[in-house]
Amino acid sequence: MTPRPRRRCNTLRGIFRRTDGTLCVIDEGSHRLRRISTTGTVSTIAGNGNGYKDGPVTEAQFQSPFGVGRDRAGNLYVSEQVGRIRKITPARVVSTLASNLSMTAGTDGGGGTAAGSGGAVGGPCQDGVACTASDVCGGDGKCAPGKSKACNDGDDCTTDACDTLTGGCLNTPVAGCF
Numbered sequence: 001m002t003p004r005p006r007r008r009c010n011t012l013r014g015i016f017r018r019t020d021g022t023l024c025v026i027d028e029g030s031h032r033l034r035r036i037s038t039t040g041t042v043s044t045i046a047g048n049g050n051g052y053k054d055g056p057v058t059e060a061q062f063q064s065p066f067g068v069g070r071d072r073a074g075n076l077y078v079s080e081q082v083g084r085i086r087k088i089t090p091a092r093v094v095s096t097l098a099s100n101l102s103m104t105a106g107t108d109g110g111g112g113t114a115a116g117s118g119g120a121v122g123g124p125c126q127d128g129v130a131c132t133a134s135d136v137c138g139g140d141g142k143c144a145p146g147k148s149k150a151c152n153d154g155d156d157c158t159t160d161a162c163d164t165l166t167g168g169c170l171n172t173p174v175a176g177c178f
Helices: none
Strands: 011-019 023-027 032-036 042-046 065-070 076-080 084-090 093-099 158-162 171-173
Touching: 023 065, 042 076, 065 171
Parallel strands: 011 065
Antiparallel strands: 011 023, 023 032, 032 042, 065 076, 076 084, 084 093, 158 171
């Protein structure tokens, strides 16, 4: 039996554990998203070197990725230090969700171009917040949030909010309320 070549990881960053026990980890130094199986086998989920390219996971390129997350639909989200958020679908396709984001603490909507804006003033765009709909591209090229999703379930004994990652409603019971 021929031993498998070892994959080297270089500067590991964000990590999460899947329900099947495998780990997803950012390999920042190699500009890839890796999977580590429960037996310790390392494989590449997405990324083909340093750069910026959307497309199939085998051709896509990342530039200094450092964070990873997922949603209930099975999409993965990778943040890059250059101010981009990339989406990896279960169909194994990488796309840019948002770019040119400023990472200034304490501000919201402080810049950036969301995918789909096309730069057309008044045109549709996506501000990256799942709790807004009908977002519109402003004259400054920034995506302005649209109407907030209503999550009021009509029950005075719940606190109602929208989950900004999934867009689902959260109706949390209020303690002591009947």
